[in-house]
Amino acid sequence: MAYLTKSFVKPLKSALKYTASVIPSGARQNTFSNKRSTPRQASQSYSYFSTSYQESSYTSLMYASVPPPLLSRKFLNSQTHTIIRRSLHNCTPAQFQGTERTAKPHSSKPQKFLDTSCSIKPNPTTSHSIFDLFDKPFSTTRKTTMFSHGVSGIPKHQDKLVSNLTDGSYCSVNCGEDSFFRRHDSLGVADGVGGWRHPPHLEHVVINSALYSRKLMHYAYKELEKYDNVDNEKFYRYADVNPKQILQKSYDESLRDCALEGIIGSSTALVAVLRGDELRIANLGDCGIAVIRHNDIIFRNEEQQHSFNYPYQLGTGLFDLPTDAQAINVKVKRGDIIVMGSDGLFDNLFDDDILEEVRQLTHATRNGLRAEPQTISDALAWRAKGVSEDLNNINGSPFQCRASQEGIYHLGGKMDDITVLVAIVTESYDT
Template identity: 30%
Template sequence: MIKFKPRNRKTSMKKSCSSAHLQHSCDMIMGSFYLPKRTRKSRRCGQDAHFLCREKLTLGVADGVGGWLKKGIDSGKYSRELLKNSVAALDLENRGSANLRRVLEEAFCMTKSEGSSTPCIITLRDDDHDHEHCLNALNVGDSGFMLFRNNKCKFKSSSQQHRFNQPYQLGNFNYGDGPDIATEIVVPVESGDVVVAGTDGLLDNMFPYEIEEILSRTQDDKNVAKLAKTVAKYASYNATDRYSDSLFSRARKLAGNKPRLGGKIDDISVVVAKII
């Protein structure tokens, strides 16, 4: 995980189960959990990245596109550098009114690693003209988020795909997409709302109703780090279920490919935030 600290301090990165609590009029608590995938060739190979930015009410996830491994390139380096640069760009933004498009454009220009990534960055805003508080998100590709209210899914972001399993992606290559293609999303929020953000390892393997069931069984809904872990473990179980009628298998069929049951084995990054 990439942690945010003011500009004159060192920015640290680590894989963790973590939580953050903000003390402002417009607040949210955030927690995260990351499960790198296991393969036959390697015990663990993680290409996802994520961050929680305490001071700026902002979080982000990014999937390093796995296809680069065929060329000997670890796109996890790109996703980690992209989010590290996003955190640096956030340092210049005001809390509650961060300009995410400016943040992503600056981070994209600063990122020099090989590979590509599908980022989703979300901030809690308190300066919207139509709503007292809202989520402002910028999404590229098949990372994304869901918003839950009273344990029911009220919103789910859409995936950007060139074609099946080939998402829009930022990267340093000739046919890569630029940050200008990112979808901007504004969703009004209320106190008590829960945001679940993740990479495609989550979104390809879990239906919203499955997360609704987890939320309805959760007694301590302020322990968002534990909640993120529970969601990630559930997604991991679904990913390895060869008989699951998963979102990924349904998308495969809708795209005209040969039907095949089962989840999608992938890195799984989950960030859970609760509006308070």
């Protein structure tokens, strides 16, 4: 009776008392027993049922164990009737069996009805509780993936790492003209493009590519944050996030701010989002990302450049658009290492140099390879910084190789802001 409403309980008690005093003992025993009844006993026990309640065989069977006084129209309104039908149909863990028989009804024509000897056979191997009445759309916990991450940044004209803490005004952090953000499920980096010349006819504007790149990453973070807010409709579309759309929203908001504040600038951008076993990437420009598994690079993106040292970029002028960004999905596993950074990293270190640092800082354990992302990002940033300042580097650099291909003489690395983000794919349980 756990499923009956409070308004149903009190009348039910009085009805049961009334039934015990009115129904003949033989009919009472026959109605609630598991034994077969004779046609005579069946007609006697059913004499209390009004002909107006002779419904379908299933409905008659359902009410076979309900005392007759409860079946009056005065007591059973439509809502209570529906509750009983739904409860008995959906919630009773038993099997009802009945046989059709003929008996002499009130009218002269023969009429079929279900035998009142209704046998209820509970399933002995299945236990039931009140919680079985509710749907279970998904399990209490489910396995998912997230990032364990670290970040390091060294501005072009400094010899120390920048603080990776936000200052409260922005959700992103500046490293010279670079900017970045990091979350448990996503990473972002932008490289502000220098070399702007002040337009002579726009004296009131401010050239600030560092601020533009920071706004770009700030609004990308804020857009991704909406998927964590249960009051936002995007919370229910968490698995459908598209980093290219995130970049578009961020670009639109940044342009609006720059127009209001009188700022001009441009920046490359890369956003990577983790959903389950899939790493979704949107890249515009020359920022880089690599996926390392078992000390081997299984994925490395390609740079987008119009010409040598002229990357695709988003900005306040007539530049490229977020729709021009590369959209890439990469399958990842637990333990995969994601190395992501501005061109200050990938212009100074070859892929083999990055692998060498990762191998040295990765330790084999019983559960697989173990690494500390912050330690790896620090090591990569300092190594790239060393190459960028070494003008006599005999091993060369990626930037030097590309310059040679263009017929440009360049020795050593490239002086630039260096931002490195390292993330390791881990498993967690989402409640």
